[in-house]
Amino acid sequence: MVKTKKIISDLRPVIAERISFEAQGHTRYKIIGQPKALKRVLIEGATFIVTVDNQEKLQVLPNRSIYIVNGIIKKVFPTKKLKIPRSQIDLLYDASLRGGIVVTPGFINGHAHPPMYMLRSSMTLDKGNIVDQVKKMAKLEAKMTEEDFFLGAVGDFTEEQKFGITTVLSHYATFEPIEKAARLTRQNVINAVSAVSNSHPENSPAMVEKILKKKSQYFSQPAIAIHYLHKATRQELEQVRRLVKKYKVILTMHAAENEQFVEDNVKQFGRRTVEALVDLGLANASTILSHAVHFSDEEIELVKKHKIGIVHLPTSNKLHKSGELRYPIFVKFKAEKQICLGTDSVISKNSLDLLSEALQSRITHIDKHRVLYEDLFKMMTSQAAQVLQLGQVGKILPGYRADLAFWKLKDRGFLPYNEKKPISLIGNMITHGGRNIRDLMINGEFIISNRRHNLVDESEILVNLQAAHMKLRRRLEK
Secondary structure, three states, rough: OOOHHHHHHHHOOOOOOOOOHHHHHHOOEEOOOOOOOEEEEEEEEEEEEEEOOOOOEEEEEEEEEEEEEOOOEEEEHHHHHHOHHHHHHHEEEEOOHHHHEEEEEEEEEEOOHHHOOOOOOOOOOOOOHHHHHHHHHHHHHOOOOOOOHHHHHHHHHHHHHHHEEEEEEEEEOHHHHHHHHHHHOEEEEEEEEEEEEEOOOOOHHHHHHHHHHHHHHHOOOOEEEEHOOOOHHHHHHHHHHHHHHHOOOEEEEOOOOHHHHHHHHHHOOOOOOHHHHHHHOOOOEEEEEEOOOOOOOOHHHHHHHHHOOOEOOOOHHHHHHOOOOHHHHHHHHHOHEEEEEEEOOOOOOOOOOOHHHHHHHHHOOOOOOOOHHHHHHHOOHHHHHHHHOOOOOOOOHHHHHHHEEEOOOOOOOOOOOOOOOHHHHHHHHHHHOOOOOOEEEOOOOEEEEEEEOOOOOOHHHHHHHHHHHHHHHHHHOO
């Protein structure tokens, strides 16, 4: 515990408690008056705001301003049609300068394993087969310490933030290191901890319940994870079902990632994955299934019927030779709106970037079904919020949480575009692939401004990660 506190102290940037935006130079920020806190923020003159509206239609709105109070969007309006009095503003962000800014909702990552950021490069060697690489990676992971879990999660969250991700569903066997990393970085984290774990055999539904009883005390949002359904007993799953119902939390698990796991599930429960979930009372909107590759038509029909959430991981599926999610069949049964996107960990996809994941989704399914760019954008924002039951998140509308990503318009990822049809910006954004945001707001607070992280010294975290990574490798060699 003491060591982790020292690491947290070392990672904080050497800056004032309240960042002096104006002192950074070449800035869009201006503090109005001498406020004690920057609770009232005006984003003025964004060249475009991209959001899904109340009718679930994607809109690209020109020349808009956003007024935020206490982390909630209060007004979204044409810049020239309304003037917010300066007496009601603590911080002004001028989004009209130097070619303009495109504002999108912060992206939502439906599946990640944050501490595994420490294991980057553990599966990227060209030699050897994937089975051997996975075994080696697992041995390395088994040597990780609580400090490693924490550092890995900080590395993960800060990289996600650079790519415009403000919310993530974390699936891992430890809780506290991820909670500490979420609190440090201010990342919105659904912190799903394994109730049944091979790597942490001490985990149990009873252990998870101790966390859930105190869920209001945590910065992150506690939830339940199971690595694979067939690894749990009926008794354990009945306990999990009770916890989901009692504490109203999310349950997430890997599902039908390969054909062998489907066979294992049949041996354990006499049913394929989704059929078993129905029998076990776990088929509902609180259940989130990642990968979901080897589903039968009947299972996909059950996914639709029971409103089960699906996280699509096309890059991970391809690299691990798992197969392809049957997206056209989800469309056939009108279940495609229950799908969001995820990155998985850096050992599966060496970049925590949802834009390139959206492009990979389009490429993966193009021969059988064209996934529209606007639908891919929804999978990263409003649709993801619905799947993960986040409430008023994922849109830039009054009453919604102010999780916002700010992108330079004068950028190769946007220009040139059709000014008569600015919706073309979405296709440009996705097909260009991942790039860093200029500024990032989470819950009304600027976490990144002028491309600089305000809460974590990024140079320090990289140095710490590299040192800890090599120590981990040396522990494996002993």
